[in-house]
Amino acid sequence: MNRTHPALIAGAAVVYLFLLGPLVVVVGSSFSTTTFLTFPPQGLSLRWYENALANGAFRASFVTSMQVAVGGTFLALLVGIPAAYAMARRRQALPGFLGLFFVLPILIPEIVTGFSLLRLAAVQVGIPVLPALILGHALLVLPYCVRVVGASLATFDFSAEEAAISLGCPPLKTFFTVVLPNIRSGIIAAFVLAFITSLNDVSISVFLTGPGISTLPIQILTYVEQFFDPTVAAVSVLLMVLTVAVMAIVERTLGLTSFTK
Amino acid sequence: MAKSSKASDRQGAAATWLLVAPALAIVAGLLVAPVANTATMPLTSGRAVALYQRFFTGAFNQAVTLRTLEIAAVTTVVSLVLGFVAAYVVARAPQKARSILIVAAVFPLLTGTVVRSFAFMVILGRNGLANDFLQKVGLASAPLQMLYTEFAVIVGLVYLFTPLMIVSLVGVLENIDPDLSRAAASLGATPGAVFRQVILPLAVPGLIVGSVLVFTGSFTAFATPQLLGGEQQTVLATLLYQKAMVSFDWMGAATIATVMVVITLLVVVAMTMLARRLNPATG
Amino acid sequence: MTQPLSLHGVGARYGTTRVLENLSLSVGAGELVSLLGASGCGKTTTLRLVAGFLAPSEGTIRLGDRDLTTLPPHKRDIGLVFQNYALFPHLSVADNVAFGLKQRGIAPADRARQAAAMLERVGLSALADRLPAALSGGQKQRVALARALVIRPPLLMFDEPLSNLDAKLRIDMRVEIRELQRANGTTAVYVTHDQEEAFSISDRVAIMDAGRIVQLDTPEVLYRRPATAFVARFVGFENLLPMTVSSRQDGAVMAEGAGGVSLTLDERDFGPIPDRFVLATRPEGLVVGPPGRGIPARLGLRTYLGRAYAYRCETPAGALVAHGALDAPQEPGAAAGLAVVPSLSAILPAAA
Structure with missing residues (x-):
């Protein structure tokens, strides 16, 4: 019946070409034998991957990124899940602006947050680089944790919790045995979203990384400003592979359409 | 009975606050307090007026501010158009194609801003795909300087934010009851009229939400203008970074930070109010 | 203005599943025929075919002297009342009712007058400026009815229009629907799974099962003389x-x-x-x-x-x-x- 107009379909095809083409270019240029970045690649070689993996700075920054992403995400979930639960379960007991409060980390420009955290960590309090990065990233991803877990809790029927308590299960145990298993998919989704957001962050990390300690995106940024060879393309491809792996896990556990919710 | 239930209520409220407290502490301690501190830095310096005066009257700062606003506005409009076309087709596609197309939009979204901006360094560079193409078609005789132009920054930001627009619009368009289109058609509305009089007005809230996200995102973006614009195309975010980390003018950086926060909040509030006005059905 | 509807040898399929087979049905001018059956019997499919939201795999559909078979929905001139009302949430009650008139290029002043008159008839004049979200179920149903009637369609179709209302309102509304349909003399097709509703409102009822009409008769004949065991069980x-x-x-x-x-x-x-x-x-x-x-x-x-x-x-x-x-x-x-x-x-x- 109501067919979509062919011109619209063509338009959408162009948009998708625009979305995916550049990623193909990055993948292609990472295999080039040339010392400059070009597409289509000239020749075929893995030397830039060897170069990337042999580069101590990239390796160290990757380790830092993983530490920061895992640490920041765990911290955010640790404080975010109880908050989301309280807001879903006992909305009347809490003021309405609380939800807005947890959006602030997204609302305030990240670059401003980063600069302010730099002053806090480096000058006012004096926190070492790695803990500062973890705290900063926990703040950055907290809104995603609260929102995604909250969306999952919104579909949970709390009468199941009341039933468990009426059957003699203590409240805390009920939370772990009845509520948590039912919002498992929300927590996984929140973890993945937070992890990837943290892994890709530039604007906060750029202020908090210090001498000798850098996250991967900041290291790429620094490298690109000095050299323009396919090493960064190779690193980018490795990052994309990591993203694909994470997406595959999400797809397996939740289905990817959960991202549009 | 009544008394004890009240007491347990109070106890419940205290427990509730206890659950929220750690998250509140993080936002308050790591965001609200430091940002407030940054914002008041120029004010408490005793020369706030002079600082802001210098910022807004300096030709360079004015140019940077205007450029940032212009880049954000153009990026928003272009992503809105591209995103709407794609989202409209995606929302109407059969189930299977729809999932694939959503994945294809989400994947770039999950790829970092640095990687995605870097992609355009490769494409727009002197030996890049774009220059290759222009020379082959005969539109350029020598490689054009495309990198480090405002065009490059806008292309990079559109690339960055179109997927976000698609993802937020697909949800909105999918939620429009298909019976509404059918009802309109049964009342004699042509496909064009259905689109203009039913689909578009109902999509307005989504369009506004998407626009806010894209505008504030591109207004405050750092990595993309840094990589694709360089020093020639300084924007507020890169200027803040330079002041803070290169010239160690923290007072200047704090001044820019305040300007960015105020403009961002103004845009968010204005757009939210606009959304309320345009769609009373959701209010 | 009122016209007979006829379906001849109509078939329909979703993918490879046949949902309707060689279906023929004539509804006389001004007559109200109900399609009655359990879910999945093909009654809604039949309605969607006539409305043009689904293309038949074979057969023809005619309304008066027009062949509707391949006509796009917006050219069919059929008043449709949806199960979930399908009111436009961004338009006021008056604008909802005037929507079809607007598509017909009627001048704003004219369509406001006609919409107001129709709202008067369904007793909703006081709510003309409200948005659908502020209406009760029964009021929404009246708006949907007014919106379908105001374009003076030669055919009205109802898709389980009362299934979202409570029992008392359901009985009031079906009387109202019947009176409006009679008063306008409009040909009507009414889809429902409720036997009592179908019998009370219809001139004739088509009982459907597995994509076929099993028996088409007046309620009296169906009630007294079912033709098959299926119909007999269906009518009690x-x-x-x-x-x-x-x-x-x-x-x-x-x-x-x-x-x-x-x-x-x-x-x-x-x-x-x-x-x-x-x-x-x-x-x-x-x-x-x-x-x-x-x-x-x-x-x-x-x-x-x-x-x-x-x-x-x-x-x-x-x-x-x-x-x-x-x-x-x-x-x-x-x-x-x-x-x-x-x-x-x-x-x-x-x-x-």
């Missing part, structure tokens, strides 16, 4: 007894059923009775009496219905449901004879 004949004629004498027919049950039926009550047939009775068409007459039965659970008692009965021919008088309640386990009331029974052709 709960007891079905397959029987074979053993002898005939002056219109009196002796027939035997399972378990040696034997009955005498009169062709003056039922019309000609074939050699093999199924006797269908309503619960109230089997009356509990003293043992020795009619169908021998042992009474089971008794339930109180207000106007009578209902009994579950064990008989040689199987389990049956019968009614008994209020002044003589029987205890479970009692022996009884069940008499057949011809006016509450029907003769069906034997299952092939």
